[in-house]
Amino acid sequence: MGKRKENSTNLHNEKAIVGRCDLTYAVCMIGGRWKLLILCKLENGKLRFSELRDKINGITERMLTLQLRELEKEGLVKRTVYAEVPPRVDYELTKIATELLPIWGQLSNWGAKHRKFMKNQL
Amino acid sequence: MGKRKENSTNLHNEKAIVGRCDLTYAVCMIGGRWKLLILCKLENGKLRFSELRDKINGITERMLTLQLRELEKEGLVKRTVYAEVPPRVDYELTKIATELLPIWGQLSNWGAKHRKFMKNQL
């Protein structure tokens, strides 16, 4: 997002953990505040910047841009720019990102179950 | 971890997202720097505080405490205190946490695959 400081313990720890653990690596990849939401919106096909912005309640253009840029770097979304005026850009999931979908389904089910479970604890 | 500020846009956004999306809810739950590592160490049974600390390279006692406390609140680990001196405390996964294990397996595989894929991009 902003650039990170080289030589911080923080960065060092993160690298050490992510470097060893594929699970943490995978989870870090989708760890930003809005990333999962963005990816979910793209499940059914391409969307342009403004469509994403309008579908995601509360996100600012800055945040949308930042998270899309990261997702792009990570190879999870593909960005296509059309040479038009006014500009048009669209985003879609990459192949490897779509392979996450079934896993998300399961995680999501688990989440729903956990949520109910916690409610009953009150 | 530290208490969060009521009425911040930040908190508000998080609540709104997590409130609606089971997937984000599930991912947030394991989102701290050290949480997955801790949970993984507990896969094979109970461990005491000092054992966790020693098995997790680079973690400080403060961080270990914080993350364990959250995991406990979230119902993912169970904490047991023995009335001894010096104190003894151990931690174990709860039932609902163990239901995540197969999903982690898949995510982890995906992570490994993605990592290879990215290497080949260079």
Place this chain on the structure above:
DNA sequence: TATGGTACTAACAAATTTGTAAGTTATGGG
């Protein structure tokens, strides 16, 4: 010539998470 729409970027501020360093508690053994 002024306007409008789209997809951004820049500068700054606030909130949140993570790390550092130094205590604290209680008690059994010497």
Place this chain on the structure above:
DNA sequence: CCCATAACTTACAAATTTGTTAGTACCATA
């Protein structure tokens, strides 16, 4: 009485993420 030990706390500082506000470029159209 003093010390060691395990499992924490506390106060503070640094790093990182998120949010706010105000711009930018482009050119077809009015």
